[in-house]
Amino acid sequence: MTTREILLRKISTYAFAIHEYRLYLDTHPKCEATIAKIRDCEEKLNPLVEEYERKYGPLKKSNDNSKKWTWVNDPWPWEGV
Numbered sequence: 001m002t003t004r005e006i007l008l009r010k011i012s013t014y015a016f017a018i019h020e021y022r023l024y025l026d027t028h029p030k031c032e033a034t035i036a037k038i039r040d041c042e043e044k045l046n047p048l049v050e051e052y053e054r055k056y057g058p059l060k061k062s063n064d065n066s067k068k069w070t071w072v073n074d075p076w077p078w079e080g081v
Contacts, residue, residue, distance in 0.1 A: 007052050011059070014045035 001009075021038045025031065053059060 004052075004056055007048060007055075011045065011048050011052060014041045014048065017041050018045065 018038055018041045021034050021041070024034055025038075028034065049059060
């Protein structure tokens with residue numbers, strides 16, 4: 001397994017755990033232990049994501065809205081241009 005794959009596996013593990021803990025909070029919203037576990041996982045996850053993105057690029061699509069919907073300004077196929 002490459003360094004990149006190991007890093008992605010760690011990121012996936014913490015992200016999955018956080019997701020599962022949040023699902024648990026849907027039925028146990030005041031569980032302080034679970035909230036603490038989420039915070040702990042987030043503290044471990046954030047540096048891993050930063051390291052991955054610094055080395056290999058972004059993990060998520062950017063929300064750059066500056067070029068949003070520019071394709072609608074082009075001629076449409078039926079406009080015959």
